[in-house]
Amino acid sequence: MNISEASELVGIPPKTIRYYEDIGLISSHRSENGYRVYDARDLHMLNFLGRARSLGFTIESCRSLLALYQDPDRASAEVKKVAQQHRDEIDCKIEELQAMRAVLTTLVESCRGDERPDCPILNALSAPLKLHQ
Amino acid sequence: MNISEASELVGIPPKTIRYYEDIGLISSHRSENGYRVYDARDLHMLNFLGRARSLGFTIESCRSLLALYQDPDRASAEVKKVAQQHRDEIDCKIEELQAMRAVLTTLVESCRGDERPDCPILNALSAPLKLHQ
DNA sequence: GCTTTACCTTCCAGTTGGTGGAAGGAATAT
């Protein structure tokens, strides 16, 4: 099967599939005319990658996970470690975003949002800089 | 004052300040030797940018906010719109991350994480692809 | 058989928001 059919089946754009090959995440066979050819095994790997990416794993983590997946002697502890680290990073990001969200909510709620120029949002952003010591 | 002193005062690296000038977010005067010189007004703008960036506003939103700030005839509704859109985007990101987090938590908790190879995390990632249609 | 369309290839450039480093000039300290 050619790249566009594979793309349809796994829900990953052809460009992205080529990109994954470029960076060595996957490999591919070529037919005589030079076209990439995908079989069930390739689709399986692509699907794995799609799932991992949709959970937010970085490409490098995906590379690790794929390597672990293909190693029958892996320890599940290794896999768990990768997943846990990723979850910790997600937790950090959520907290950062929630902190931003809290400030933004306060600011948005304090602004009347009419045609007049006075604006607590701009006031907050332009507040005098506090010198660190 | 030179760039490194300004950098210290507003807490933005010199590289980043030059970058902001490069993309036209701010301007700067030069002294005779070609060095950038910053006054209170410049620090004020930089500080504004630092605050906006720390709230997660994109560079383009910062550009808009700065323009609004410098326009005495602005309508606060414009500012509020920018802030609200940004908060909405943050909300989206938080939801995405929380969805990922939920799946990851389930997976991590289901994996024993020992020296054996069987792993529910890898099983989930490698589950057979469901064909759309 | 010829042409059009659709698909494939590679390669180059752009996205966001900076950061690192090299090469070279200027100011300050010793």
Next chain:
DNA sequence: ATATTCCTTCCACCAACTGGAAGGTAAAGC
């Protein structure tokens, strides 16, 4: 006089793609 620090510009790199150009191949229509 020299060493160190600071300044300048420019180029390259990070993640994870995406868009588009230039050119070859395959399938469909007439």
